[in-house]
Amino acid sequence: MESLINKYSTKMISAGLAPAGAPLIALLDADVEWNRHDTLQKTLEQVMAGLHINSLIFSELAEPYKTIIDYLAVSSAPTIFPEDSETRTFFHDFPVCPTFSALELISALKHRKNVIVPKAGIVALGSVSPLQAYVSFSSVCFSCFVKFFTDYLWARRTGRIDKKMEDAFLKVINLLEPPHSPPTLATGPFASRNDILSAISEAGRATVQSRLVDSFFGNISYLACDILYISQTASSLDELEGNIDAVPLDGSSSVGITASSEYSAHRQIVNNTSYRAILHGHPKFSVILSLDCKINDCKFRGSCHTSCPQKREVCGISIVPGEIGKGLSKTVPAAIAHDPSVIVYGHGVFTAGVTDFNEPLQRLAAIENACRAEYFRRAGISSARQWPL
Amino acid sequence: METKPDIYGWCGRILKIDLNDGSHHTEQIDNALYRKFIGGRGLAGYFLRPFITLPWNDNAMPLLLFTGPLVNTISPTSGRMTIMSRSPLTGAVGDCSVGGSLGTEIKKAGWDGIIITGKSDFLCGLEIINDEIKIVEAKQYTGWGTAATHQAINKKGATAVIGPAAENDVLFSSVIVDGHYAAGRGGIGLSFAIKNIKYLTVRGDKNTFIFDGPALKKSRADVMRLVSASPALMGEQGIARFGTGALYDLIDARTMMPTDNFRKSIFDRASKMNAFAYQQRYHPHNTGCRGCPVLCKKETAADLILPEFETMSHFSALIDNDNLEAVTEANRICNDLGMDTISAAATLACYAEISSLKITPEMLFSLLHDIGHIRGVGAELAEGSYRYALRRGRPETSMTVKKLELPGYDPRGAYGMALSYAVSTRGGCHLRAYPISHEILRKPVATDRFTFDGKARIIKTAEDLNAAVDSLTACKFLFFAASLEEYAQVFSAITGLQSSAEDLFRAGERIYYQEKLMNAANGFSQVDDDLPKRFFNDDSRKDDRIVLKAINRNDFYQARANYYRIRGLNEGGLPTKEKAAELGLLWKV
Ligand code: SF4
Ligand SMILES: [Zn+2]
Numbered sequence: 001m002e003s004l005i006n007k008y009s010t011k012m013i014s015a016g017l018a019p020a021g022a023p024l025i026a027l028l029d030a031d032v033e034w035n036r037h038d039t040l041q042k043t044l045e046q047v048m049a050g051l052h053i054n055s056l057i058f059s060e061l062a063e064p065y066k067t068i069i070d071y072l073a074v075s076s077a078p079t080i081f082p083e084d085s086e087t088r089t090f091f092h093d094f095p096v097c098p099t100f101s102a103l104e105l106i107s108a109l110k111h112r113k114n115v116i117v118p119k120a121g122i123v124a125l126g127s128v129s130p131l132q133a134y135v136s137f138s139s140v141c142f143s144c145f146v147k148f149f150t151d152y153l154w155a156r157r158t159g160r161i162d163k164k165m166e167d168a169f170l171k172v173i174n175l176l177e178p179p180h181s182p183p184t185l186a187t188g189p190f191a192s193r194n195d196i197l198s199a200i201s202e203a204g205r206a207t208v209q210s211r212l213v214d215s216f217f218g219n220i221s222y223l224a225c226d227i228l229y230i231s232q233t234a235s236s237l238d239e240l241e242g243n244i245d246a247v248p249l250d251g252s253s254s255v256g257i258t259a260s261s262e263y264s265a266h267r268q269i270v271n272n273t274s275y276r277a278i279l280h281g282h283p284k285f286s287v288i289l290s291l292d293c294k295i296n297d298c299k300f301r302g303s304c305h306t307s308c309p310q311k312r313e314v315c316g317i318s319i320v321p322g323e324i325g326k327g328l329s330k331t332v333p334a335a336i337a338h339d340p341s342v343i344v345y346g347h348g349v350f351t352a353g354v355t356d357f358n359e360p361l362q363r364l365a366a367i368e369n370a371c372r373a374e375y376f377r378r379a380g381i382s383s384a385r386q387w388p389l
Numbered sequence: 390m391e392t393k394p395d396i397y398g399w400c401g402r403i404l405k406i407d408l409n410d411g412s413h414h415t416e417q418i419d420n421a422l423y424r425k426f427i428g429g430r431g432l433a434g435y436f437l438r439p440f441i442t443l444p445w446n447d448n449a450m451p452l453l454l455f456t457g458p459l460v461n462t463i464s465p466t467s468g469r470m471t472i473m474s475r476s477p478l479t480g481a482v483g484d485c486s487v488g489g490s491l492g493t494e495i496k497k498a499g500w501d502g503i504i505i506t507g508k509s510d511f512l513c514g515l516e517i518i519n520d521e522i523k524i525v526e527a528k529q530y531t532g533w534g535t536a537a538t539h540q541a542i543n544k545k546g547a548t549a550v551i552g553p554a555a556e557n558d559v560l561f562s563s564v565i566v567d568g569h570y571a572a573g574r575g576g577i578g579l580s581f582a583i584k585n586i587k588y589l590t591v592r593g594d595k596n597t598f599i600f601d602g603p604a605l606k607k608s609r610a611d612v613m614r615l616v617s618a619s620p621a622l623m624g625e626q627g628i629a630r631f632g633t634g635a636l637y638d639l640i641d642a643r644t645m646m647p648t649d650n651f652r653k654s655i656f657d658r659a660s661k662m663n664a665f666a667y668q669q670r671y672h673p674h675n676t677g678c679r680g681c682p683v684l685c686k687k688e689t690a691a692d693l694i695l696p697e698f699e700t701m702s703h704f705s706a707l708i709d710n711d712n713l714e715a716v717t718e719a720n721r722i723c724n725d726l727g728m729d730t731i732s733a734a735a736t737l738a739c740y741a742e743i744s745s746l747k748i749t750p751e752m753l754f755s756l757l758h759d760i761g762h763i764r765g766v767g768a769e770l771a772e773g774s775y776r777y778a779l780r781r782g783r784p785e786t787s788m789t790v791k792k793l794e795l796p797g798y799d800p801r802g803a804y805g806m807a808l809s810y811a812v813s814t815r816g817g818c819h820l821r822a823y824p825i826s827h828e829i830l831r832k833p834v835a836t837d838r839f840t841f842d843g844k845a846r847i848i849k850t851a852e853d854l855n856a857a858v859d860s861l862t863a864c865k866f867l868f869f870a871a872s873l874e875e876y877a878q879v880f881s882a883i884t885g886l887q888s889s890a891e892d893l894f895r896a897g898e899r900i901y902y903q904e905k906l907m908n909a910a911n912g913f914s915q916v917d918d919d920l921p922k923r924f925f926n927d928d929s930r931k932d933d934r935i936v937l938k939a940i941n942r943n944d945f946y947q948a949r950a951n952y953y954r955i956r957g958l959n960e961g962g963l964p965t966k967e968k969a970a971e972l973g974l975l976w977k978v
Contacts, residue, residue: 029846030951052853052894054846089614092874110889112874127872128827128847131834233620234831243835247626252665253638254626258831261620324618 005035008057008134015214016177017141018059022121025130026056046102047123051109055126057133064175065141068148071168073118080116083150084287085305085346086217087143089324094140114140131236135216142214142282148172149288153378157294173381179372182210182365188356189224189276196222196229197244203357204237207281212364213237217348218281219260220357223270226250230259230266237281261325265350268333275340275352279360282348283368285375289314290343292378305345312345315370319343341367397600398458398884399423403436404500406515406522408584409448409507413522418501424886425973427893428457428501430484431860431900433473434907436504437482439978441907445475445483446583448508454549454589455502456492457862461597463605464879465612465871466864468493468679472549476575477583478560478732478773479792479816480911482904483575486820486859488678489567491591494547498593509585512556516545517591527587532556534725535565538588543568546592552727554761555582559771561732561794565724569686569694570678573729575793575815600885608878612871613682619870621830622683628866629675632687633698634664636797636825640702643829643838644929644936645802647795648706650738651788651921654799654929654937656706662713667695670713683866696720696730699819702797703734708741708748715750719757726761732773733757735794739774740766742786788921791816791913800924801937803828805836805844808948811918812848812962814904822851823865832869841944845951850894856904857897899972902957905964906974915962918949 005025012018025035028048034041040058048056061069072080073096080094095108097115105123108115114124114136122140126132152169155161161169183206190196200220208215215238221230226249235243247256249267256263266278293304293312300307305321312319318335320342322328328344335342340352341363349367353359376382395401399418406413418432426432433453443450452474459467470492476483495503498519505515514527530538535552542548548567555562555578562578563571572578581587599605616622623629640646641659648656656662667673667687673695677684687695696704696716700723704716723730737756741748748756759767769777774794778787788795793816800807805824813821824847828838836847854873858865863876873890881888908917925945929937953960957968966976 027843029843030954051891052850052898054843054850089618092611106891110891111877127833127850128836129834129843135834232831232835234834251626252663253660254631254635254664255638255642256626257621257624257628257635257639258829259620259624259626261618261624263620264625267625323614325620325623326617 002033004130005033008130009035011134011215012057012059012137015138016062016211017065017138019062023057023059025133027130028054040100043100043102043105044123047105047109050102050106051125053125053127055130055133056123057130057137058121058123059137060121061141064172065145067168067172067175069116069122069140069144070118071164072144072148073116075164080144080147082143082147083291083346084143084146086282086324086348087139091136091139091143094143116140138214138216142217142284145284146287146291149285149375150291153288153292153375156379173376177211179365179369180210182206182212182361185357185361187358190222190356191224193246196224197241199357200229200231200244201240203279203361204231204240206361207279207364208238210365212283212368213281215239218279219262219266220280221266221270221278223249223276228267228270230256230263232258233260262328264325264329265332268329269336269352272333272337273352274354275336276355277353277357277360278350279357279364280348280350281364283364283371285371286314286343286349286368287346289371289375290319290345290347305347308345314343315367315374317341317343317367319345321345343367394598396420397598398462399428400496400499400501400597402500403502403504404517404522406503406505407507408505408509408513408524408586411524423458425896426900427857427860427896429455429860429862430471430473430486430856431896432502433471433484434482434900434903436502437473437475438903438907441475441482442910443475445477445480445580449506450475450580452505452580452584453502454491454495456496456500457860458884459861459863459879460492461496462599462883463609464680464863464883465609465616466678466681466683466867467862468681469862469864470495471859471862472564472572472577474577474580476577476815477579478576481791481816481908481913482814483577483580484815484859485564485572485574485577486862486865487564487566487570487572488681488864489547489570490679491547491549491566492862493679494591494593496593496597497595498591499595505584505586507584512585512587514542514587515589517589518546519593519595530587535727536568536725539565539568542588542590545590548588548590550588550727551578551581551586552725552761554726554728554771555579557761557763557771558582559728559760559763560773560776561729561736563727563729565727569724571724571729573731574818576729578727597883599883601882604882605879608875608882612867612875612879615870615875616682616867619832621832621869622866628685629683631664631668632685632695634667634687634695634701636698637663637701639829640798643802645799646702646706647788647797647799649709650707650742650786651795651799651923652742652927653931654802655931658711659706662701662705662711662716664701666713667701671695678864681864683864685866693717693721694724699797700730700734703731703738704753707734707738708753710748710750710753712750715753718750719753722754722757726757728757728761731796732794733760735788736760736770736774736777739778739786739788740770743778743781743783785922788923789817790920791917793817798825799929799937800920801929801940803838804841804940804948805838805848807920807924807940807945808841808844808952809848809852811920811945811949812952814901814908820865821855822848823855824848824851826869830869833872841948845948846955849952849955852901853894853897855897856900857893860896860900899974902964902968902972903974905956905958906969909963918962920945
């Protein structure tokens with residue numbers, strides 16, 4: 001249990017979600033274990049006693065999330081509604097709790113898996129593992145980032161930027177990390193099971209380490225000899241060893257019941273095209289720009305993620321609607337038949353390659369970097385001011 | 390002007406039938422009781438508790454059929470309900486969650502539940518249409534199989550029928566709802582038979598009042614989005630496509646398929662007995678319970694229901710059978726005779742081990758018929774593997790907990806499952822905590838299946854969850870995707886009671902503790918919260934290789950002690966006055 005707590009503390013820091021030394025993590029069985037001592041332990045133990053949970057994370061936020069979430073906690077209180085479709089599916093909304101009191105935290109956490117306490121941080125829960133609390137914490141960060149930048153663009157277009165928003169925005173963009181460029185990966189084609197598994201694991205890890213996605217947000221597959229090797233559902237892209245399913249394409253075994261929820265999309269892509277290496281992740285600026293639609297009076301507003309009928313694109317990449325699972329399994333393979341990259345509205349990017357993961361990873365990075373540059377162009381800010389491109 | 394209903398979600402009343410004199414009356418239910426026990430399993434348990442120390446076959450022992458506030462609404466998987474009594478097989482609480490349309494029809498007829506006491510002088514049918522209750526002669530169906538009986542009466546509404554097995558006192562006899570949904574475990578069919586009830590039909594035409602329709606639609610959409618995103622439910626290889634049989638390959642791949650009466654955990658012919666093989670052979674279509682978006686039952690063009698995962702597993706690996714059609718036929722025979730497939734197969738596996746026999750398909754069919762008609766060795770086997778093995782002086786060959794046969798997951802391959810089998814209030818059951826969800830299916834996230842670390846609390850929490858789910862009611866499978874967070878919104882929208890995930894968990898905890906109180910009243914304690922010795926003494930091997938290690942007994946004891954602390958039981962696994970009071974439960978009734 002101890003190793004589990006320390007693992008997520010380290011991960012939160014390395015993912016840039018929390019400052020060093022900040023994460024406070026508890027795991028509860030018959031007794032409670034903490035990763036470190038803190039004066040807030042007593043309050044948080046009262047919170048745990050009031051809920052059916054087995055793990056809890058509380059942490060102050062690292063920048064730029066701290067500025068973003070503190071801003072949204074005031075401007076959107078008492079509840080922040082995520083705009084990206086995946087977070088909306090799994091978390092619905094994020095409550096804001098004005099003070100760090102056990103009673104108030106419990107009353108928010110009775111309904112939701114996490115709560116934002118302005119100026120303090122986020123409390124997130126798990127019922128079977130601290131991994132859930134980590135994912136929940138990370139989802140709030142991702143989703144608030146997306147919402148902050150999406151709202152700014154919308155406000156700018158509609159002339160509704162106020163001073164607080166402008167100040168927060170200027171502060172945040174100066175805190176952004178420069179884009180990372182992804183490394184070169186093993187070259188394919190891969191034939192042996194071991195080579196395939198290690199190529200998938202390497203690519204997953206590189207996607208996370210390049211800060212293109214947070215570890216939990218994505219999936220990846222490779223086809224060889226009519227077997228689709230695909231990351232399992234609820235797996236972390238940077239920890240895929242032992243978490244890859246080998247699913248026969250003829251459907252003769254249902255071991256793929258634990259495969260990623262996007263298995264169907266991956267399968268159709270490899271069935272209908274010559275691509276063999278598929279990568280899916282949620283890079284932030286690609287998601288943000290997919291949400292930035294200029295048609296104000298569209299009758300589909302509110303259901304864009306399922307029903308957008310327009311042929312939209314950004315930086316030359318198509319944007320398609322489709323919810324997780326069934327929804328995008330109809331739209332993504334059709335789009336990839338024409339182009340090896342596609343953005344799913346409010347969700348993420350799929351890229352494909354013929355032999356190995358170099359192509360898909362470079363594509364994913366190029367799309368994200370282009371979207372980032374395009375974002376600042378739309379926001380009226382010269383890219384030179386923000387980072388060396 | 391529309392009049393405001395007195396109550397939303399619930400009907401506000403239950404039906405009590407006394408078969409001693411054929412009378413019936415209506416009882417109004419206090420709102421406070423609904424808040425405490427919700428419905429379904431919770432409310433049925435509340436009404437069972439005062440009688441739980443009576444012998445299962447006592448005239449006054451109630452038979453309870455309960456729906457919940459979500460039933461007969463658009464809440465996903467709200468078609469399920471609970472049938473409960475004291476289990477003839479185990480002597481513990483004996484409840485079954487069952488699907489089909491019975492729950493919905495009971496609710497439409499205006500009842501939250503039906504409580505039946507007494508015994509009819511003659512084999513009878515209970516026919517309910519709204520407020521009209523008839524007790525009719527059913528002598529003409531004596532000895533009939535469930536399929537023919539269902540055919541004969543199904544125009545009257547939803548049906549629940551017993552077969553010859555229950556009429557012949559088979560201790561693991563079942564009730565079959567709507568022709569193929571089994572209330573299988575614990576011998577609930579015998580609780581019908583002892584009251585001389587051959588069948589029940591129910592039909593109604595009432596609506597359930599919804600407090601906030603738009604909020605219900607929104608919360609339903611929240612659940613449905615999660616269902617669509619779930620690979621286990623709606624994925625190409627999930628339960629919607631293959632039924633629960635989708636688990637077969639996975640359990641095989643995890644080398645935890647109970648084989649040869651749990652002496653092994655790898656079945657070398659599993660790949661020809663998997664869900665894909667059934668699809669190739671039968672080309673079934675989907676069917677399922679009322680109000681279900683998943684539809685996990687698979688039915689052939691000839692109206693044959695294909696076996697569920699547990700049945701597929703136990704009638705193949707557990708008894709060393711690789712004839713797929715024999716599994717389908719064994720399933721059909723069990724359902725028609727009205728016997729639990731898990732207990733039937735596991736009892737035969739025990740018989741095969743003791744007699745050193747290989748059961749051929751022909752033997753399998755004739756043994757099942759012998760059990761159902763208590764002929765020859767069948768008469769002994771009809772008492773379940775625990776009593777049979779004991780009588781033969783080989784108690785270690787009965788793979789049971791609290792006399793209930795274990796289902797299709799070797800506990801050496803999933804330690805949460807091991808603990809949950811042991812502490813379950815209904816005995817060797819996988820559904821109380823359903824740790825397969827995280828230990829195997831990675832939902833909500835994966836846990837390490839080979840450790841007891843942390844499992845005590847996880848199991849206790851999941852038991853509370855499922856007690857709430859069985860009381861609302863909903864289907865446990867949906868909780869591979871959704872959680873009480875979404876269902877609390879559904880519940881509030883329907884009933885108008887402000888609620889949260891934690892409030893429902895808390896009710897689930899109360900409902901579960903109530904069952905612990907009932908079992909304790911019947912003498913169940915720590916010695917019963919244990920696993921068969923085989924799992925502690927023997928590794929599961931293939932050739933010379935260990936595929937699953939024996940469970941470390943001390944680790945198990947530690948996890949069980951942790952569980953007792955977390956559950957608020959004393960060191961001997963018994964309830965305490967303080968915890969009962971904290972949960973708002975009476976110490977004595
Ligand atoms: S998933 Fe299956 S058991 Fe559950 S409600 Fe649906 S049809 Fe019934
Ligand atoms: Zn995604």
